[in-house]
Amino acid sequence: MGALGIIASGTMIAQTIHMAIPYACAALGGVLSERSGVVNIALEGTLLVSALASIVGTLATGSALLGASAGIVGGALVGLLHAALVVRGRMDAIVSGIALNLIAAGSSRFLLRALYGSSSNSPRINDWAYEGSSSSILRTLLDPFVFSTLLAIAFTAWLLRRTRFGLHLRACGEDPSAAQAVGIRVQSVRTAAVVLGGALAGLGGTALAFELRQFQSGMSGGRGFIALAAVIVSGWRPWPAAAACLIFASLEALQIVLQNQTRVPGQLLAVLPYVATLGVLALVGKRKRGAMRAPAGIAKDPE
């Protein structure tokens, strides 16, 4: 089968959807966090920590379900730390994100050495049986991670638009002083948003690790940052952000197919998602008005 045939095939689509999950979950975390007014570049570290937590949890308990829960809790904890530093400690969100990413990278390698005596990867988990490359679209959609990611997107959209908490969250992101003036507890709402966002990103990190059935050092590979780009392109909205993630993931899947099918050097193809991100940022960078603009109260404290 030629490269084109593979690209159009069901396998490819299924693979793309699988690859989109870490991006999409991290992007949801970014949407929740930034709509509440907290810049979150710690998503990268969140993916890493939750990926490790899910594998450690699975290996320790022997249950994939408990492992996945550990991954989600791990993500929420990184979110809690970020919120504690930024919302309560009034630390700059970017510095906090950089520091948390450093700590996540360091501590994941530290724990790999401490727990498994290897600085590159964990042992593999076995008891997670789903067809990662199943060609049937329906089976892909019923895959637990795909299914829960779709649920998470719908939940985030519903939460932001239809609930009182979502209204408060958006108010904190648009004008924290006004939100505080009408009695919204800005710090609590923001903390809740960042923790929830961390948990969603944790789902993504778990999916990332389960896809490979092991943790690998630095396995987040910039996905957290690409997810942030997706958040920006989408105008900080859940469904469009997930759609943008699907496009980035299709480039990643394309790269893997082309690597096997063509003589183009792999490194040239590996840059596809990153270069696409750069291009997309350039396209939307100057857009400042209308529905696609950033939350106005981002990185502002209530007066």
Add this chain to the structure above:
Amino acid sequence: MNRALWPSTVIGLATGWIAFCLVVWLYGCSPRAMAVLVFEGTWGTSYGAGQVLFKATPLLFTGLAFDMGLRAGLVNIGGEGQLALGSLAAGVVGAHLPANTPMFAALPVALGAAMAAGAIWALIPAVLKVRYGAHEIISTMMLNSVASSVIGLALGAGGLALVGTVRTADIVHGARLPRLDVVFEGFTGSAASFAPLVGLLVAFAVTASYRRTRFGREISLIGANPVAMRAENVPVDSRLGQALVASGALAGAASLGTVLGYKGYFEEGLGSGAGFVGIAVAILGRGTFVGLIFAALLFGTLQQGGLAVNAFVPKELMDILTGVVVCGVALADRRFSRLSKGAA
């Protein structure tokens, strides 16, 4: 150092120390014994001290690079990629010079190539920011990943590597920065070259330029208040772009200690990690000459000390501490409160 900077510095260091004790203790080792090991492996011998200087030098350059961005209100987390491409350029240009090029010509050319490569790599996010309004955090991060692919491509398909290896050919003799043990016997065996001394001079020149040159003053003022500077008819956008490019050049110059001063060639991964630790150096050093030198030495000590305790506690402990110190300093210092404005 400015007196107002002391409390947050002390708090940052104290946080790091507590984290060190906590992690080592949780790991089941004695913090006191490990601290002694760290000291003995670093400042305890002249070899160890030489190794610390060797490790601290790239950190000083990447720290200066991040600090220059920070002054202008930019977050250049692309030091890693800028350093990698600078190192590649230093190795390739250094190897292609005529074999008998004298040092006074070869060294500046090789270092210039490294700085140019770093600057060009930083020019991409600079253009994306100034022309298209793309925030530099994500673009510089993406370019780190692109840089590692570009380097793999240049070494492999580009044919810059020696056959069957991931390293370039040896640079010519004139492009090699002499080792420090030529002058100080005690450093024999350590990787320290004259690069720390050059780094000292560069750090002094760069930090002084913020007060003494027009460009330096302008970017510092832009960092403090871009709106006012625009009103003063300062070309804010082009200054920001220039600051980012200069920052990339400084990151590229970090190859001075690794390619030109130590290995004598470039290999994949040489100097990696310095780009990120440089961020910590800049945040702890707070833009003062003494602060940056001190911070680079501290994190250099941690990196070398990590090797000393590695048999008992994984050396990645030191990467954790680096992040913790950043948190401690930034929590205690209000200067880090305006960066995220306008960020995504």
